[in-house]
Amino acid sequence: MSTPGSGLARGLAITFRAMTRRAHTRQYPDVAPELPPRSRGVIALFEENCTVCMLCARECPDWCIYIDSHKETVHAEGAARARQRNVLDRFAIDFSLCMYCGICIEVCPFDALFWSPEFEYAEYDIRDMTHERDRLREWMWTVPPPAALDPLAEPAKEVATVEKARAKAENPDEGETPARGEKSAAAEKPERPARSPRAAKAAEAAGEKPDAGEKQPEGKPERDDAPPEDDHSHPGSPSSIRERRAGSATTPSDGASA
């Protein structure tokens, strides 16, 4: 506030500048709003996935999910006896009670419930806010595809599992040696007790299978070439733990035979 009246002029300037800019008003009924991704508008039901396990209805803090079902007997071709399966009769959510916590969606083990961004389902009567399965099924069409992963993120769990399985399926064709080497790791361990006493202890716990080394004599020289401190021989590594478990499982039977 150096010169008198500069504050007044600044006030006028601010309002005038605001007038020249675009208004912030969202003309909602005329222009659909741009919802953020993963908007929680309404809960949609993919009823083909529903097994009537009732988990959602039981977890719902508001008790706003209504499920009715009956059992149906299914006669499968060639099966020894008929099976039973659950058939969904009614699935309704009372959105006048729902607090949109999303627990039902989290808890559903069969991916039958989804968040839909749809939000225009107001009613004139609170009793009309209970929406039945057909309405919930319709909302399923508005569920957006899952958001793409961040480019730097790890691959999705499903993708990673598939890749691992594929690698496993392809590896045996390429070379047997790693798989065999893994098996012979237990036999190897007693040979170098001085290096890592813990490894030796692990090998002892594994039950000292002397015949394991004898059974696979051809595996030995190859393992000698390998670096002595590789993952398989390390006591903390998953493979050695697995072996230890396998060994301890076999030990009682060995002891009994001895």
Place this chain on the structure above:
Amino acid sequence: MIPPWPELVLGVVAVLVAFLVLPLLIGQMEHKAMAHMQGRLGPMYAGGFHGWAQLVADGVKFVQKEEVVPAAADRPVFRLAPAVGLLPYLMALLVIPIAPGVVALPLDIGLFFVLAIVGVGVVGMLMAAWASANKYSLLGGLRGAAQLLGYELPFVLSAASVAMAAGTLSLSGIIEAWRPWWLLWQLPALVVFFVSGLAEIRRPPFDMPLADSELVVGYLTEYTGLRFALFMLAEYAGILVISALTTVLFLGGWHGPFSDHLGWLWTLIKVLAVAFVVIWVRVSYPRLREDQLQRLCWLGLVPVALAQLVLTAVVRVLW
């Protein structure tokens, strides 16, 4: 001096039409300009295109409303007040020249008449305030009376400065005598006239008599329906009159390029521009407190108006 009756009737009808249309135009401008200054859109639905018919719709709504008169109210005064509040502005418009020779009632003492009649508007306000039998209304009315008492002085003094400069009280005569350099010479008078004019019509930031955060709406509190609408119309008609007077006295009225043919357009443009400033000021500034209001008047505007009067007199004598 009174024109022959066909011309007079034509002039009165034209003024009546302008009186009914221009305040709506200013009101719509206020709706939209204020909205955009606040980052909003304002009315968008009524009439289809950007809510141009919003005020018409408001008028229709007000006509449909029930007319409520409080039981304790002074009934005839209460019902008469909106008319007393509105008519002075209509009368003032009669003597305002639009273009060279185009004026409904060419009065030689036009300036005197306008200044006198605009002050009558406050009587309507006082009548409304007193007759409402409501404490908020009364407080608002008293504030309005105090405000008018104060601001009438700089208002008249600054107008007198122009009359002195032009050497006439006729509004057409003032415009004819006007020269562009008067903008600079009469600048303090222009500011004083505009500010005290705002106070005269009780526009924000000088809306202490209404002060909707303190007094409900002051003297309008008990009014409903058509009479309330008349008071609202009086507010916008007041903007029109103050803008027109500012244009005529200080901004050269119809002067401008091609003023022989487009004089009326220049007048209209200048009036609307001043009306925009009235709205702009309303959006930009907070309401003055009662003591600030009086301080601004007596310690700010009155001395400036007196100084301007001296300056005008000195320049007139030396020229």
